[in-house]
Amino acid sequence: MNHPALSPSNVAVITGGASGIGLAAAKRFAGLGMKVAIADLGGERLEQACREVADLQPAHPDAVIAVATDVTRPDDLRNLKQIVDEKFGQTDILMNNAGIQPGSSVFDGSNWDRIIATNLMAVVHGCQIFGPSMIKRQTPGLIINTGSKQGITTPPGDPAYNVSKSGVKTFTEALQHELRNTKDCHVTAHLFIPGFVYTALTKGDRVEKPAGAWTPEQTVDFMLESVAAGDFYILCPDNDVTRALDEKRILWAANDIIQNRPPLSRWHPDFESRFANFLKQNA
Numbered sequence: 001m002n003h004p005a006l007s008p009s010n011v012a013v014i015t016g017g018a019s020g021i022g023l024a025a026a027k028r029f030a031g032l033g034m035k036v037a038i039a040d041l042g043g044e045r046l047e048q049a050c051r052e053v054a055d056l057q058p059a060h061p062d063a064v065i066a067v068a069t070d071v072t073r074p075d076d077l078r079n080l081k082q083i084v085d086e087k088f089g090q091t092d093i094l095m096n097n098a099g100i101q102p103g104s105s106v107f108d109g110s111n112w113d114r115i116i117a118t119n120l121m122a123v124v125h126g127c128q129i130f131g132p133s134m135i136k137r138q139t140p141g142l143i144i145n146t147g148s149k150q151g152i153t154t155p156p157g158d159p160a161y162n163v164s165k166s167g168v169k170t171f172t173e174a175l176q177h178e179l180r181n182t183k184d185c186h187v188t189a190h191l192f193i194p195g196f197v198y199t200a201l202t203k204g205d206r207v208e209k210p211a212g213a214w215t216p217e218q219t220v221d222f223m224l225e226s227v228a229a230g231d232f233y234i235l236c237p238d239n240d241v242t243r244a245l246d247e248k249r250i251l252w253a254a255n256d257i258i259q260n261r262p263p264l265s266r267w268h269p270d271f272e273s274r275f276a277n278f279l280k281q282n283a
Contacts (some may be wrong), residue, residue: 001228009037097146145190190231196240
């Protein structure tokens, strides 16, 4: 059973919608008979995505639009909303999905501003620009923000990305608290936490999907099932990592504070065997 916002003729707006998970979501929404606005950086990739999604609605060629959008620019997001309002009249689903992962390090600031602007502040601005009118309509709506497991367990190696996704988690929790305490509000927020997904962001030099990875389509199907179940934390497994393993990794990370261990003790040589034993418990 689908969430009521996932109804024919309702409107979905997806940032980062020209490839990967965003494109898979756009196709699922279109397949449900929804109107879809795909927002991404302009160019042939965006136009091709629009054509692919529109092909799923041959009887309604105007039900899918592509809007060139740089999510790091709030004015671009305002323009996106204006175009959606003029074309479709409303937004029922906002999926803040745009993200980058060019790599980062603690003492090299070259990528930090761009990563934070794209992965975190674009989510904040997207919610602030689209959210009030979605609430005002007093109809079922969804705001789905794409986070990451790296924003929860924060593994070493890419601190700017981890910081940005940690911020998305914290912001989306605050957003859902605000929504559920707003009178006559029927919009809910959800933190979407993909596992290992084979996309342009993660493929690297690979030319074939690794056995351990899910496809974007599998990941979006899991997202929609979780939304229908009312889940806030949409913690996706993949073919290598089970829900149980994710839970243990998250619990270990939280216990770094509770037990006053060194930060990121999972990767600390003094705790290597202890972490391995912890994973074996109740396995």
